[in-house]
Amino acid sequence: MVAAFKAADLADLPPLQSRSDELSKALWVLAMGRKVGEAVMTPCQISTVLRDLYGIALPRQKIQALLAKEKGTVVRRRKEGIWAYQVMQAGVDRVAAAPGSTVVLIEPEKAFSKIREIEDTLAGLRGVLSICDPYVDGRTLDFLAKCQSASGIRLLTVTVTKPGPFGRDLGAFNNEHGGVLEVRVASQKDLHDRYIVHDDGLLLLGTSLNGLGRKQSFVVALGLDLRADVLAAFNSRWQVATPI
Numbered sequence: 001m002v003a004a005f006k007a008a009d010l011a012d013l014p015p016l017q018s019r020s021d022e023l024s025k026a027l028w029v030l031a032m033g034r035k036v037g038e039a040v041m042t043p044c045q046i047s048t049v050l051r052d053l054y055g056i057a058l059p060r061q062k063i064q065a066l067l068a069k070e071k072g073t074v075v076r077r078r079k080e081g082i083w084a085y086q087v088m089q090a091g092v093d094r095v096a097a098a099p100g101s102t103v104v105l106i107e108p109e110k111a112f113s114k115i116r117e118i119e120d121t122l123a124g125l126r127g128v129l130s131i132c133d134p135y136v137d138g139r140t141l142d143f144l145a146k147c148q149s150a151s152g153i154r155l156l157t158v159t160v161t162k163p164g165p166f167g168r169d170l171g172a173f174n175n176e177h178g179g180v181l182e183v184r185v186a187s188q189k190d191l192h193d194r195y196i197v198h199d200d201g202l203l204l205l206g207t208s209l210n211g212l213g214r215k216q217s218f219v220v221a222l223g224l225d226l227r228a229d230v231l232a233a234f235n236s237r238w239q240v241a242t243p244i
Contacts (some may be wrong), residue, residue: 030087031095042084072128072216103220107181111213119146127199128152139210152182184241
């Protein structure tokens with residue numbers, strides 16, 4: 001198993017050494033295990049990979065305690081009669097977050113405080129915001145009303161729930177906020193990305209804005225590294241989208 005990890009392609013994951021906390025190290029190994037055919041790993045196997053391949057001492061008991069508390073990032077399964085763990089996409093997304101980025105985990109049972117944290121983040125975003133969100137409704141506008149530092153907002157979507165009421169809410173929003181918001185519907189129905197491009201970087205959203213707090217999700221704040229490429233992709237879709 002260790003040999004398979006040595007031969008694995010690490011290009012799509014940040015280096016293990018950039019993961020500062022113990023849980024992230026365990027999730028990193030599980031994410032790599034999925035790539036090399038070890039989709040389900042025991043805490044002992046995770047500990048062995050960390051010790052023998054990367055020189056990191058993390059006891060299996062500590063790994064078990066950390067993973068047992070996780071919800072959404074891993075699932076527990078039996079492997080040869082022993083409890084083991086399999087990483088979910090939410091766990092892979094957490095591992096793939098760029099080193100130095102800020103990750104906010106939103107869980108339904110702690111949604112109130114975490115949503116306030118996200119609203120504070122939105123309030124500080126500067127410049128013309130370019131937002132890609134495939135599913136929008138009136139609740140989306142509630143979040144966009146928090147973007148008080150933005151000079152403009154471009155919202156690109158695919159599906160507008162209850163278009164009539166949404167259109168009325170959009171008009172009221174712009175009357176109150178100086179016409180800063182423009183909404184367009186993309187012609188590409190395979191639009192699945194969720195992100196916000198702002199002057200200082202990029203926010204990756206694990207769910208649509210109107211879904212924040214309803215299920216476990218992540219909001220990842222990134223710097224300027226990916227901003228230009230993501231904005232270029234947004235602009236190409238924006239140009240052919242239909243204004244509301």
